[in-house]
Amino acid sequence: MSTPTTPPVFFRRPDLRARGWTDRDLGAAVADGRLLRPRPGAYLTADASTDVIDALALGGRLTCVSALAHRGVFALDTSVLHVHLHTRRTSARTTARVVRRHWGTLRRVPHPRAASVEPLDALACALRCQPPRSALASLDSALHGGHLRMDELDELFRLLPRRHRVLRRLIDARAESGPETLVRLLLRSLGAAFDVQVFIAGVGRVDFLVEGWLIVECDSREFHSDWDAQRRDRRRDQAAAALGYTTFRPIAEDIIWHPDVVRSALRGLLDSRRGPAARPRRPAV
Structure with missing residues (x-):
């Protein structure tokens, strides 16, 4: 905190x-x-x-x-x-x-x-x-x-x-940024099962683990703008891929101002495992 x-x-x-x-x-x-x-x-x-x-x-x-x-x-x-x-x-x-x-x-x-x-x-x-x-x-x-x-x-x-x-x-006070809250609401609207701030051995703590296989990280300029930070993130993604996880990194700008674009990307990823007939089980908040 x-x-x-x-x-x-x-x-x-x-x-x-x-x-x-x-x-x-x-x-x-x-x-x-x-x-x-x-x-x-x-x-x-x-x-x-x-x-x-x-x-x-x-x-x-x-x-x-x-x-x-x-x-x-x-x-x-x-x-x-x-x-x-x-x-x-x-x-x-x-x-x-x-x-x-x-x-x-x-x-x-x-x-x-x-x-x-x-x-x-x-x-x-x-x-x-x-x-x-x-x-x-x-x-x-x-x-x-x-x-x-x-x-x-x-x-x-x-x-x-x-x-x-x-x-x-x-309310969920575990959210470490505004964009994390907004992504949480998008995931709810898609009927996805997820947890927040999950620790994965060999990868570290991730913002969201969705349906046991999809990692969602909310990237912002504040913490991900320099090359050292990007290199660290890509190596984390590489380690996650070796364990069978897929990682999606929407940027804060799109989460805040273009939520429909981010929601469509999340739906596409989830439907790739669920099948084309998958539909959201909860209404949008």
């Missing part, structure tokens, strides 16, 4: 003055770029992300998929900036970015200097804003990464409409 990342924070003028900064120091630091001041009285370090800068400038905090992505939780589309505001009336500046504003009472009160809402509130928002498959991937990712505990699920689902309850029985 990965270690939860540190949430983004900002500094208020009294905080910095208590640390010995004078108004002249603050002005000089902003002028030379050592500090950023997205709104009066709020300061950020120079390495702050654009999302955090814009959320503070708009008078709010990161929420929904924007808050999840900042913590390393899977979110399908982060092109829109999601900001939680305290009030519908604000004198904060506007931005050229596409912004979705959220209001309402938070379940968890953020730290006064937090630039993001707490994970429980971010998830409750993101599950509403995303399609069901992506919402489930965010849930798996948050649980696997330690941003949400299993004993918080009751509280989370009480914050959601009843239609979201179907997602709960599909």
Whole structure:
């Protein structure tokens, strides 16, 4: 399990003055770029992300998929900036970015200097804003990464409409990435028998072992882009082939944006063993 990342924070003028900064120091630091001041009285370090800068400038905090992505939780589309505001009336500046504003009472009160809402509130928002498959991937990712505990699920689902309850029985915190969750749903829709995170002697741990013979590995640029990683993967595939396994490596880009293509490939592989008359036994999720 990965270690939860540190949430983004900002500094208020009294905080910095208590640390010995004078108004002249603050002005000089902003002028030379050592500090950023997205709104009066709020300061950020120079390495702050654009999302955090814009959320503070708009008078709010990161929420929904924007808050999840900042913590390393899977979110399908982060092109829109999601900001939680305290009030519908604000004198904060506007931005050229596409912004979705959220209001309402938070379940968890953020730290006064937090630039993001707490994970429980971010998830409750993101599950509403995303399609069901992506919402489930965010849930798996948050649980696997330690941003949400299993004993918080009751509280989370009480914050959601009843239609979201179907997602709960599909949760699997063993998924190590969003694409793994999406592939799991594709396999379910094909009626395939499979297990996840399976250790095979001589090969190592694989993402999926399907019907006892098909290995499915979800490849992403983050872990499979350099030649050393590709060489290691090909040798693993070679070792698996020697044991009678077939390996399929769909890339994350296709899993996320072209799921029908990946599903067709999986169906073709499975039908090669099942026979041409094979049909999916479960409906698509």
